Amino acid sequence: MPKSIYESIYRDLKRRIEADEFAYRELLPSENTLIQTYNCSRNTLRRAVSRLVSDGYVQTMQGKGVRNIYQPVEQTSFAIGEIESFRESALRNGQSYRTQVLLFMELTADEALSAKTGFPVGGEIYYLQRLHFLDEKPLILNHNYFLKECARGLTKEIAEGSIYDYLEGTLRMSIVNSRRIMTVEKITEIDEKYLELNVEDYNCMAVVTSYTYNGDGVMFEFTQSRHRPDYFRFQEVAVRKG
Amino acid sequence: MPKSIYESIYRDLKRRIEADEFAYRELLPSENTLIQTYNCSRNTLRRAVSRLVSDGYVQTMQGKGVRNIYQPVEQTSFAIGEIESFRESALRNGQSYRTQVLLFMELTADEALSAKTGFPVGGEIYYLQRLHFLDEKPLILNHNYFLKECARGLTKEIAEGSIYDYLEGTLRMSIVNSRRIMTVEKITEIDEKYLELNVEDYNCMAVVTSYTYNGDGVMFEFTQSRHRPDYFRFQEVAVRKG
């Protein structure tokens, strides 16, 4: 449910573009036309369009108009600039998914863990290893560290479903933003075992390290996602700034 | 030179945050206060702040305020959500850089190339292989394909400097946005040779494939950047959307 006018306009325009209502490189109706179509103010419409720009759907040209540059993307890929759980991503791509919890334990952050994760020394932590399957193929091995005080009551059973559903739904926590760093690292024995990799084939993998903050500005999650290199695909739209 | 009020406010706030004027997790002055400070309208200030949000510098909380969550980043990394040439990126990180042109040729897109790059069949193309050095270490091997009609007069000499400077400065082309896809691929003999890699060590590398559009909505560049895995690092800030 869109909870604001600009968002419903954004969604409608996005839908129309995806439905091929405008040819590739064709100009969309002008701002004034769209304002009349949606019966909204100029600011509201511009806000919707600016989100389409950052999605890479259109480009605006002063004095000319707004051009459709949307081209459908072929393959499975992880969304960029947006926080999405594995489950959400799988649903979006219409695939079957499953999560297996390999390890669930509680620990206290020592110097080494603190340096690695950014959690305060002495902080109580849930540490999980989870294996994500897409269409019954093991693709991602996650090392999750959650600050216990923010994720109280987390269990192995919950972790087999969606942890984010639990945090947002049951604990009423708001998840705000996340800093992610992508690197390429050597595979470990654990990776090799669970992701069914062969060192002869690939000896390294894509690693996404993320630091996630909640609405109170507390970094409550540190996660290292280790992806099978042959299935890893990350996409983004970059915008040139003056 | 900031060419707008909101941008100069954005830059000033960014500078103040980077200069540690506000403690980590501290609230910034309220909107009303900042409006008086900068003597601007509410919309203008909010626009500046919203850019800081998408930069991951602050988070806004309805009813509470705007919290500083900026933490300086330690290492060299490539900017995200922004198109940046190799040279710009090196300058930003205060490193010495050099570009070596391994190959410069012209060709016509056939079916195979068209399928790979998205250029129309029969399109005339400049094809370049370029090796980028940072602090005299070969880090990136680029395969660049430029649509000839958009990059007329490109030479090997220009390509040893900044191609973007030439396109934007001399040809007055505006570069607007770019779609990038990150994957992990096997290293090739060319990679091994020029990036001084050892297959025993790493047998794959980070590959960034990008499709870049100009202000006329023409996809004029297709580039495959092959990065040394041990130096590759990509960073972004993701925002959770309702």
Add this chain to the structure above:
DNA sequence: GCCGATTTGTCCGTATGTATC
């Protein structure tokens, strides 16, 4: 629990600037 003050979020209308045709 209520109320009022503060703070951010959404939306509107208008005016002016600048680029394109």
Add this chain to the structure above:
DNA sequence: CGATACATACGGACAAATCGG
């Protein structure tokens, strides 16, 4: 040159969330 298009900026109104008394 005028008409059209997007870009920037201002000011005002109300909603929603938070916090303190």
